[in-house]
Amino acid sequence: MAHYRASESKREHFRRYLEKSGVLDAITSALVALYEETDKPNNALDFIKLHLGAAGPEPADTEALRMELDDLQQKFNLLMEENKELRNKLMQCETPPEDEAAE
Structure with missing residues (x-):
């Protein structure tokens, strides 16, 4: 049972880290933009990469x-x-x- 608590603590710490660094907001924003897209792209991953600015030139x-x-x-x-x-x-x-x- 102690191992389970330690694992939950690590997850919570990591979640707070992602939240503080703005990663959760950026991912949420990309997913919302994909959801609101009327013509869904063929490749959702490329859409998210492009929206996050990771697609490159x-x-x-x-x-x-x-x-x-x-x-x-x-x-x-x-x-x-x-x-x-x-x-x-x-x-x-x-x-x-x-x-x-x-x-």
């Missing part, structure tokens, strides 16, 4: 972001290369030639 969005990342990475590489060339030119302009320094 759509595949089309992901592909667009990947393409943008590739484009920006190429631009970054070009700018870094240009920066290096300009620094080298600047160093050449700032450093006096050795022939003039010897005179």
Whole structure:
């Protein structure tokens, strides 16, 4: 019987934890939204994930972001290369030639 009480105490502690952290409200809100949906979705779990914000970006969005990342990475590489060339030119302009320094 003592084991049963300890188990109930753990459950109650966990329930209070979920309540304090807002998890119960978020899940309740998602379930209510699903209940109130007139056209029930084919996949209730995906609906709940989307409502909770855990679904992540759509595949089309992901592909667009990947393409943008590739484009920006190429631009970054070009700018870094240009920066290096300009620094080298600047160093050449700032450093006096050795022939003039010897005179």
